[in-house]
Amino acid sequence: MASDHTRSAILAAAERLYADRGFGDVTLRDIVAEANVNLAAVNYHFGSKDELIAELFVTRSLATNRERLNELKAAEEAGGGRASIEAIMHALVGPTLRGCLGPDREGSTAARFMIRASIESVPPIRRIKNREVDHLRKFVAAMRRSLPGRDDAELYWGLHFALAMSHHTIREKERLTKLSEGQCDLNDVNAIVERVVAVSVMALTGGEPAKKAPARSMVPPYGRLTRQDI
Amino acid sequence: MASDHTRSAILAAAERLYADRGFGDVTLRDIVAEANVNLAAVNYHFGSKDELIAELFVTRSLATNRERLNELKAAEEAGGGRASIEAIMHALVGPTLRGCLGPDREGSTAARFMIRASIESVPPIRRIKNREVDHLRKFVAAMRRSLPGRDDAELYWGLHFALAMSHHTIREKERLTKLSEGQCDLNDVNAIVERVVAVSVMALTGGEPAKKAPARSMVPPYGRLTRQDI
């Protein structure tokens, strides 16, 4: 193990370069040059380039997920096991938006790295994102408690749209600024979070009160898989 | 010019392969093998790999944009120069969603190609997407006519969220299916369009009627750029 100096120098340099120039434009040689480290050190410490990228991404996204769940748990405890749908949506999109657009994080390498990861979607990152399903299921469960009787599909659509708005805002931040000629304030992160939450809640509660739903029963929908993946 | 047979065989093969396996995994050699054509033909007919990709994408996205504007124009003419906000949002997201998720298009190469383009975002495609701003401005203009007095920033946010929901639905179609264990029906495209339109309209009209707005004036915000790009 020793000092781990080389290992962390590589991680820091890689995150910085990927954040600045994207995954497509940065080679291992760029990274080791930035880190003042030998080329072979990457394979020695991480095994491969993809595993290096995976470690970077997994570290950051675990932190975000932890933050999300903490906020959710706090909201549910404060509400006696049932959080308001606003609080749930806030816990879902707040950490991500704050992490990527946040104030002091303006120049944060981590934030810019996560934006890149959200835009470019390179294979090792995609693999990790696909394991995020059961993390999201915890939010669906909370939503179900918060809005009992609501059709499950409606909950999924609401969650889906909430993620759509927050991810797309991160991803297209610059395009929106240009399109709106600066009229959309992308610096006030709290305002953005509130905006996304407001629309998400409207999507979940504003429209149809129960939709079709011919006697919604408790049985799971036919022979669908109940678990089995990841 | 001659028969153009080689040229179109390359285009077809490239679109098919990119649609199936993504941009990262398909080489020129794969394409010419699929097209039964010589390797050098790509550079002869298109100049470079990037120009081939650009031509593929530009063709498809011009078609979508044309469809969008036709629908918008029809809606405005039917309303005497002012379309309903529902109709405008419908014209904005309908063609894209139909094009990528649409019924008979289920196995459509073009649709799957556009989904890939939406997910992977390779440089030549990104370059083209950045020129899409003034196309979107036409929708902002229509929205302004439809909702006069509404703060411009609100219109931009509404447009932004509409695009967020439609693109994210295309992009994460499979993840949503898995997450919801099939409970979200991604085959009924019209229902999806209506859903996205409904939430977009709520985002634009449901919330605050005028927000803060301390005497909104007509002057542009300080020294911001008014035109000059694109």
Added chain:
DNA sequence: GATAGTTTCATACACACGTTTGAAATGCAA
């Protein structure tokens, strides 16, 4: 049917990339 222009073809180039190698250097316990 010769000629000029276009298109196809096999082949090679040049190079950037991730990875491997094997030896040198370093750290650490006995």
Added chain:
DNA sequence: TTGCATTTCAAACGTGTGTATGAAACTATC
């Protein structure tokens, strides 16, 4: 110090890539 494990290093490997080349095949015009 000796011996062993860990870490660093310079150099090379092997391969896959987009692109270039120059000759051959084809097409159309006169």
